[in-house]
Amino acid sequence: MTDYIDLQPVKHVQGAVRLPGSKSISNRILLLSALSQGQVAIVDLLASDDTAVMLAALRSLGVQWTEEKTATGTIHHVTGVAGVLPNKSADLFMGNAGTAIRPLTAALAVIGGDYTLHGVPRMHERPIGDLVDALNAAGTNVEYTGNPGFPPLHIKQGKIITERLSVRGDVSSQFLTALLMVAPLMAKDHAITIDVIGELISKPYIEITLNLIRRFGVKVEQTGWESFTIQPGKVYQSPGTIHVEGDASSASYFLAAGAIAGGPVRVEGVGKDSIQGDVRFAAALEQMGAQITMGDNWIEARSSGPLKAIDADFNHIPDAAMTIAIAALYADGPSTLRNIASWRVKETDRIAAMATELRKVGAVVEEGADYIKVTPPAALTPATIDTYDDHRMAMCFSLTSLDGALRKGATVRINDPKCVNKTFPEYFNAFAKIAK
Ligand SMILES: O=C(O)C1=C[C@@H](OP(=O)(O)O)[C@@H](O)[C@H](O)C1
Ligand SMILES: C=C(OP(=O)(O)O)C(=O)O
Numbered sequence: 001m002t003d004y005i006d007l008q009p010v011k012h013v014q015g016a017v018r019l020p021g022s023k024s025i026s027n028r029i030l031l032l033s034a035l036s037q038g039q040v041a042i043v044d045l046l047a048s049d050d051t052a053v054m055l056a057a058l059r060s061l062g063v064q065w066t067e068e069k070t071a072t073g074t075i076h077h078v079t080g081v082a083g084v085l086p087n088k089s090a091d092l093f094m095g096n097a098g099t100a101i102r103p104l105t106a107a108l109a110v111i112g113g114d115y116t117l118h119g120v121p122r123m124h125e126r127p128i129g130d131l132v133d134a135l136n137a138a139g140t141n142v143e144y145t146g147n148p149g150f151p152p153l154h155i156k157q158g159k160i161i162t163e164r165l166s167v168r169g170d171v172s173s174q175f176l177t178a179l180l181m182v183a184p185l186m187a188k189d190h191a192i193t194i195d196v197i198g199e200l201i202s203k204p205y206i207e208i209t210l211n212l213i214r215r216f217g218v219k220v221e222q223t224g225w226e227s228f229t230i231q232p233g234k235v236y237q238s239p240g241t242i243h244v245e246g247d248a249s250s251a252s253y254f255l256a257a258g259a260i261a262g263g264p265v266r267v268e269g270v271g272k273d274s275i276q277g278d279v280r281f282a283a284a285l286e287q288m289g290a291q292i293t294m295g296d297n298w299i300e301a302r303s304s305g306p307l308k309a310i311d312a313d314f315n316h317i318p319d320a321a322m323t324i325a326i327a328a329l330y331a332d333g334p335s336t337l338r339n340i341a342s343w344r345v346k347e348t349d350r351i352a353a354m355a356t357e358l359r360k361v362g363a364v365v366e367e368g369a370d371y372i373k374v375t376p377p378a379a380l381t382p383a384t385i386d387t388y389d390d391h392r393m394a395m396c397f398s399l400t401s402l403d404g405a406l407r408k409g410a411t412v413r414i415n416d417p418k419c420v421n422k423t424f425p426e427y428f429n430a431f432a433k434i435a436k
Contacts, residue, residue, distance in 0.1 A: 004384070005417040005428055007401035009409045010435040013257045016298075017430050019246030019269035021046035022276055023423045024208055026244050027054050027099040031107060031181060032216045034063040036080035038238030044073045044269075045244050049422045050097035053119075057094065057104060062086025082235055083185050089114035094151070096120045096347060096389070096422065098174050101151060102131055106178035108155045109140035110185045116145070118152035122389060125150060127345055131175040134167035138186070160186045164193045169200030169225070172342065176200065176228075177209040183230040184218050193229045200225045201342055204277020204316050211275045215239050246270045248278035250424050252323040253395045255282060255301040257434060259290030260330045261402040261409075263302030265434055271297040281320035284310065288327060306406040309333035318342050319392060325354050326396045328374040329363060330404035341370035347422070348388035357385050357393065361400050361410060380410040387415055391422040398431050 026046040031054070033040035045051060058065060058078075062085055065078040085108075094101040094117055101117055105128065108115045118124070129149030132142045141158035144150065167175050176196060183192045200206070203225060210220055217237035221229045246269020258265030270279055272294040282292045282299055289308045293300045309331040314321035321337055328335035343350035351372055355365040362377030380400055387393040394414050402409040420427040 003418060004413050004415045007398055007412050007414065009403055009411060010261060010401050011403045012436045013261045013265055013402065013434045014263060014436055015434040016266040016268055017254050017434060019250055019267050020048065020424055020426070021244035022247040023048065023050050023249070024099055024205060024276065025212065026051045027097065028103070028181070028209060028212045029242055029244065030054050030058060030078065031103050032212060032236055033078035033080055033238070034058050035083055035107065035185070036216055036236035036238050037082040038080050040078045040080060040238045041241040042076040042078065043241060043243045045076045046247065046423065047074070048425055049095050050100060053093060053095040053097050054100040054104070057090075057092040057100065060087065060090040060092055080236070080238055083111065085111055085113065091116045092118075094119040094123060096123045098126065098172065102128065102172070102174040103178040103181050105131060105142065105153060105155070106135060106182040107185070109135045109142050109158065110160060110182045112141070112157035113155065115155040116152060117155070120389070122347060123151055127171055128153070130168040130171055131178055134165050134175065134179060138162045138165045163190050164195065166195040166197050168198050169196040170198035171345065173200060173202035173205045176206060180206070180209050180213060180220065180228060184234050184236060187230045187232045187234065190232050191229055193227060195227050196225060201315055202318055204280070207277065208275050215242065245274055245276060247423065248274055248276035248281070249319040251299060252278065252281045252320040253399060253427070253431070254434060255285055255292075255299060256323045256327045256399055257402060257431075258301035259285045259288065259303050259307060260327060260399065260404045261303065264300045265302070266298050266300040268298045271295050271299060278317050278320045281317055281323065284312065284314075284317070284324055285327065287312070288331060303405060307331040307404065309335045311336040311338070313339045315339040322350060322354065322392050322396050323399070325358065325372060325374055326399045329358070329361065329376045329380065329400065330406055331376060332406060334373055334375040336371060336373040338371045340372065347390035347392070350390065350392070353388045353390065353393055357397060360385065361412075376407070379407055382410040382412065384413040385415060387417070387419050389416065389419050391420045391424065394420050395424065395427050398428070
C-alpha cells in the first residue's frame with residue numbers, strides 16, 4: 001500500500017525555517033576530511049540518506065569518525081587518513097546519492113584496492129561512464145558489473161600514468177568535481193591538468209568544489225571552464241573546524257511559498273555570502289515579481305501581487321529550477337524553463353515526471369529534450385501526486401496546496417512522502433510550521 005500525506009489548501013504562509021545542512025557541501029567535506037591529514041570537526045552536517053551512505057562508506061573503508069550532539073546541533077569528528085585507506089577491500093552501498101558515488105569512485109579508483117559500489121535501482125540507470133572513461137584513460141582499473149556506463153562498479157588496483165586527463169562536462173558536473181577532488185592524490189610528483197570536453201553544465205557546483213578544496217589547503221588554477229591544474233606535492237590539510245551552510249536547494253520551497261502565498265517566509269542558514277549557486281533561485285523569484293531580502297545568514301521572500309511568468313535558462317540551478325516550474329502554476333502566463341536536459345538523468349526523468357504531475361493539477365505542459373513550458377490552469381485541480389522516489393518532486397508539489405494572489409491551491413495528496421529523506425527528512429514538519 002502506498003504511503004501518502006494529504007495537504008489541505010493553505011491560505012497564507014509566514015515564519016522562519018532553520019535549514020538542514022547543504023547536501024553538496026556535506027558530502028564534499030566528508031570526503032575531503034577523510035582524505036586529509038589531521039582531525040576535522042564538521043559542524044551542522046546534513047543528516048539524511050545521502051550523507052548516511054557517505055558516512056557508512058567511509059566507516060567501511062576504515063575511516064574513523066564520531067558524532068557529538070551539542071546544545072545547538074551536531075559536530076562530526078573525522079580522522080583523516082592522508083590518502084591511505086585502512087581497508088583495501090569493501091562493498092559499498094551508495095543509495096541514490098550522486099554526490100557520494102561519483103567522488104568516491106574517483107577516490108577509490110586512484111587509490112586502488114578491491115572495491116564494489118552499487119545503489120538503488122535508479123542509481124544503476126544514472127550515468128557514470130564519462131567519469132570512468134576519464135579515470136581508466138589515466139590508468140585506473142574500473143569495471144562495470146552490470147550495464148556499461150552505469151553502476152554497479154568493481155574497482156581494482158590501477159596506476160595513474162598520465163599528467164593530463166579529460167572529462168566530458170555536459171552530462172553531469174559531478175564527474176569534474178570527482179576528478180578535481182582526487183587530483184591531489186594523482187599529483188604526487190607532477191602537476192595534473194583536467195580538461196573539460198563539451199560545454200560544462202551546472203557550473204556553480206564546480207565553484208563549491210573549488211572553494212572547499214582551497215579550504216583544505218590545495219590550490220587549483222583555472223582557465224575558464226575548460227581546464228584546471230593542480231600543482232604537485234600537496235596533501236589536503238585539515239581546516240580544523242568547518243561549518244556546513246544550510247541547503248540552498250532546500251531553501252527554494254520555503255522562498256517560493258513566501259512568493260506565492262504572502263509571507264514573509266525567512267530561511268536561516270544561507271545568505272548573501274553563500275558558496276551555493278542555488279541561492280540564485282532568489283533572483284529568479286525576484287524576476288517573477290517576488291520581494292526578496294537577504295542578510296549574511298538568511299533570505300526572506302514575500303509576495304507583492306501576482307507572480308509574473310518567466311522564460312529563462314536554468315542550467316546554473318538545475319535542482320532549484322524544479323521549484324520555479326511549480327511557481328509557474330501561480331504566474332500570469334506561460335513560463336519556459338530552458339537548458340535543463342540534466343533533469344532527465346537525476347533521481348527520475350524529472351522533465352517527464354514534472355510534466356505528468358503538473359498536468360494532473362491542470363497545467364498545460366509542453367516538454368522537449370531540454371526544456372519544459374508550463375501554462376497555468378484557471379484553477380488548480382485536486383490531485384494525487386506520484387513522486388517517483390524523487391525528494392524534489394515531493395517537496396515541490398507540496399506547494400500546490402498554496403493559495404496564490406491569482407489562483408487558489410488545491411487539496412493535494414503526495415504519495416510516498418518519505419522520499420524526502422534523501423536530503424530533508426523533516427521537510428513536511430517544516431512546511432506545516434509556515435502554513436497558517
Ligand atoms: O555537485 C553537486 O553537489 C551537485 C551537482 C548537480 O548535479 P549535475 O552536475 O549532475 O547537474 C546537482 O543537480 C546535484 O543535486 C548536486
Ligand atoms: C540531483 C540530485 O541529487 P544527486 O546528488 O544524487 O545528483 C538532487 O538532489 O536533486
